[in-house]
Amino acid sequence: MGAVTLTPPLLLDRVRLQQGGRTILEDLSGSFQPGSLTALVGANGTGKTTLLRAIAGLHKLAGGRIEGGGPQRIALLPQGSQLDRGFPISCLDLVTLAAPRLGWFRGATPAQRQLALEALDRVGLAGLEGRSLQALSAGQFQRLLFARTMMQDAPVVLLDEPFTAVDTATAAHLLSVLQDWHAQGRTLIVVLHDMKLVQRHFPRTLLLTGDGHAVWGATAAVAPRLAA
Amino acid sequence: MLDLLVSPFAMGFMRRALAGCLALSVAAPPLGVFLVLRRMSLMSDVLQHGVVPGIAVGVAVAGLSLWAMGLGGLAAGLAIALIAGWLARRTGGREDSQLAGMYLLALAAGVAMISMQRSIDLTHLLFGNVLAVDDTALFGMAGVATVTLPVLALIWRPLVLESFDPGFMAATGGRGGLWHLIFLVLVVLCVVAGFVALGTLMSVGLMMLPAIAARHWSASLAGQVRVSVLLAVLASFCGLTISYHLDIPTGPAIVMTAGGLWVLSMLTGPYASLWRRAAARA
Known part of the structure; x- marks a missing residue:
């Protein structure tokens, strides 16, 4: 960024x-x-x-x-998010979905994937990009939400x-x-x-x-x- | 043994029912997966009860025309979905109790209206009648499946995002309500399409049970969708066979098979099943 x-x-x-x-x-x-x-x-x-x-x-x-x-x-990260931690989505997908100008139908570009990986790396979740949400601790989940906020740029x-x-x-x-x-x-x-x-x-x-x-x-x- | 599985489908009406149920098995369970993820399982109950008065009005207006019944059911289903959404926003929270209230009222009104007409068998309407699956019903099921799958593919990404985090959707300027509404229309279409073969009370079973079971087989959304379709196809085929041999209505036969697959999945599936929990504790 x-x-x-x-x-x-x-x-x-x-x-x-x-x-x-x-x-x-x-x-x-x-x-x-x-x-x-x-x-x-x-x-x-x-x-x-x-x-x-x-x-x-x-x-x-x-x-x-x-x-x-x-x-x-504006990017808003709400408090103690009431998100469903059992939702079947991977860390990388969750962060990539927040990319600006991703649109609803096109696939993510390699550059957007790369940015998502870098955001995960910055919050200390490198290597966990393929993990599903339910495998994360509360701290890791908050790190993930920070990576998503970062992705919004x-x-x-x-x-x-x-x-x-x-x-x-x-x-x-x-x-x-x-x-x-x-x-x-x-x-x-x-x-x-x-x-x-x-x-x-x-x-x-x-x-x-x-x-x-x-x-x-x-x-x-x-x-x-x-x-x- | 093979004969036991194949012989029912020597009959034309059984082949039509099978084709229709297989079409719905491909279209409905993916919607069920999203209903489960959105914590809207109860909503599917409301819709299935909600279509009954609409079908009754259809019969009253145009007699036993599948088109009239289908359109009536569709209108009633959409109306009840919109009212439920509006009530939830208006009164805030307590959505489950309002939904329960609505579906009890809708079912009671529907059954009362159907009973007054005498031209239609209530059991067939509520639990399905395989003999009534004519070409119109078959085209209805196949047509709904043909519309549902591409539309679901088109709204997939916003729907995933809106299901997981509606707050994020709103904060980034997304029109969450629009995707929600399109999704509800698809659900109503599938419920109505299934009512001839499965019955209004049972057609949601083919949507929900495979979806609930699929959670025990995959940790990814796409994986759950694939498994749910597979389970629904299996339930449709076995259910129709059982229904033929034991002479029970198709709806309950298919739903009991799907329910059996769910219990099996809950006991032995690789994810969050009782067996897994026990193994983790030991």
Whole structure:
């Protein structure tokens, strides 16, 4: 995966979000600059996942607008995926299916297969391309989903609690993948709970405070609110 | 012994039934494999019950015309598939209980409507009547198979992706609902096509049982599809033979054979079978 060409920022303008008739986020404005690395934090139920889904275009806004998104530019990796691990598909096929411009009917090109193999290699699953999903551990499965996200080659990547329910070695490995994406100039928004991780690796933080408001800025500036 | 297997097919109606069932055996089980993967096994029950009122309306309007019954069944099946999908989206979750409610209602209404007409034998409609497999029924089964296979091949990739991860499909701008709908149309077509020979209550058996059994024979999707077709062909042939010799309706005979193959697969198949589990524990 090479460097990403400069893209317009992801702009949030007075965004209002509702979930089950209840307003969970009000008047959120700001922008994610191209190539920025932002941690999205807040207690459970403050709307982190809903905000990610809204940015990905999967949750209707109750007000305001979001610019610079759209399915062609955004890759979303949802949390603790409820996918069927017994589904009869191989690791290589799963990753290849995510190739942009694959279309529905043509076969994958050798170049696309090669990219899928490289993605599997990067997440530490080299040699397992022929494995079926049911033969994978939880950590390996999350690595596989990272490889699929890599395959999407999107300028904006949204990750929802990517390190939950995986072992420390896997978390460290996947964090390095995430830093690759950052170095390539992709815009990253990552939902996290581990504040140490946020303070060490994420320059910017968007904190949802739970009363419908947010604190958004450099992690150092938001940090005093994080402990609370 | 050979005579026992061959002699039933000296009869013209048995040959027609065999040809029709073999055509359905090639087309329906691959759909069943996807139904299982999409956790929609219950949906097939709903559809098979759902077509009954439609067939009854067809009889009421045009008498015992296979075309009218088929079209009525098709319309009712599609309507119930759409209503089920709409209810699931509208009320969120609890889909299984709604599906159960719908199929009970549909079956009760269908049976009541059929009984009022007296021109049609309820047992034949629900469980199949091999004598009724005329050229129209045969062309229906073969025609549905001829449409189903190429369409399934065309929607294969998006259907796989949508079955495994509808969220991913939606997030990448794919039109998941469209593939789902095309798939449901194919399922309804196969259920309706089978009703003359197998009966409305049994025609789903040829779709689901080989598909459920195939999971114990292969870990790949293509492999499961191939095995399911093979098992369905075997069940059709053996079921028709048994039905002829023991004089039982074709639907239950074929479905019992398919069910036997499923039990065998579950006990001894190479994947996730009871034998495998026991061997792994020992």
